Amino acid sequence: MAYSTRKIKCFGECIKPGDKYLHPVTLQINKNITQENLCASEIRIKDSKIITNKIYDKSDKVSSLELQKFMALPYLNLNLDTMLSIYKIETIDNLISWVDNNMKDNKPFRYVNRIINIWNKANYNSLVDNNKILVILYEKINKHYWNLVTDDMEKYIQKWFKSKKYDDFIFDLGLDLVNYLNKNSKLQ
Numbered sequence: 001m002a003y004s005t006r007k008i009k010c011f012g013e014c015i016k017p018g019d020k021y022l023h024p025v026t027l028q029i030n031k032n033i034t035q036e037n038l039c040a041s042e043i044r045i046k047d048s049k050i051i052t053n054k055i056y057d058k059s060d061k062v063s064s065l066e067l068q069k070f071m072a073l074p075y076l077n078l079n080l081d082t083m084l085s086i087y088k089i090e091t092i093d094n095l096i097s098w099v100d101n102n103m104k105d106n107k108p109f110r111y112v113n114r115i116i117n118i119w120n121k122a123n124y125n126s127l128v129d130n131n132k133i134l135v136i137l138y139e140k141i142n143k144h145y146w147n148l149v150t151d152d153m154e155k156y157i158q159k160w161f162k163s164k165k166y167d168d169f170i171f172d173l174g175l176d177l178v179n180y181l182n183k184n185s186k187l188q
């Protein structure tokens with residue numbers, strides 16, 4: 001299965017040669033010692049070296065709100081399959097069973113949603129064209145958490161996968177779906 005390549009985005013403004021800056025992930029003060037304009041970026045490893053910046057590109061800039069959200073949460077970058085294996089979720093059946101059990105235990109929606117989003121991202125290439133199983137899953141979630149009219153849920157999910165990219169900074173089908181349903185539905 002081929003995954004999209006992730007585009008590294010700028011966190012914040014342009015850092016000119018010689019300027020100091022606070023890195024939003026490491027919270028360390030760094031200095032641009034290169035001859036190019038840089039920006040802070042997510043931490044990654046290249047040629048066995050830790051990289052925390054990239055050449056500045058205004059089109060790759062993260063919004064101030066996205067940056068605030070990023071700084072508010074602890075930074076942890078785990079492989080999606082590793083995270084799913086922690087929860088013993090390898091198939092859609094495992095995911096549905098996990099969701100059922102967590103709804104039975106009255107776990108909050110944001111907790112359940114986070115794991116579903118990880119599964120959606122890990123299976124993104126398959127779900128772009130084959131996402132009908134998610135309609136069943138989100139119908140269950142709707143009955144447990146939202147209780148909203150869902151006449152066009154299938155169309156919305158299909159449209160969402162057609163418009164979202166694997167490497168989008170915000171990748172949250174559950175939250176987007178409930179916001180859409182709230183705007184376009186009445187309580188049952």
